[in-house]
Amino acid sequence: MSLIKDKQLADISINELLIPSEKVAHVQLNNPLEHALLVLVKSGYSAVPVLDAKYKFVGIIGKTVILNQILGLESFEIEKLSEMKVKEVMNTEIPTLTRENSILDGLNAVIDHPFVCLVDQEGYFDGILTRRSILKEIKKNIYINSYKKQ
């Protein structure tokens, strides 16, 4: 049943839509790029969160940035995959949310990002909110509102 049959979109809690941390593919700061690329290719995702040794969220890493790093003038410099670490190329300039944020904060974040990471008050990784999960709820809302008007 749609979450928004009884609630407006703005009333839905982030808790109801998030993918919990244990179901999210991730890599760690000190992993070589080789490991990160393996996780990305095997999981099928374009980008995944990066965590430190204590499982605090520190950034994200994607396939494109890794491939750009190993791209030489005429060929891929494959040896860089084992020489370079995730922390050297990851993106740290991205927004995060907490479970206390509203779903509308999530909607704002996923306009520019395919997913947004959730952290707790101490910065520990809590899960992700994806563009897909938010769009699915918005679609249900549109269908329900158009049905009500008939």
Ligand code: 4BW
């Ligand atoms: O393996 C997949 N399973 C399913 N069910 N859908 C997938 C899979 N891979 C891609 N998709 C679909 C989703 O609709 O393609 C979209 C874009 O994937 P992306 O970005 O470019 O790899 C997916 O959209 P989404 O569910 O809104 O997810 C947005 C982004 O969130 C993904 C990926 O970077 C990240 N992500 C989602 N689930 C994740 C995850 N990262 C790690 N672990 C997860 N479980």
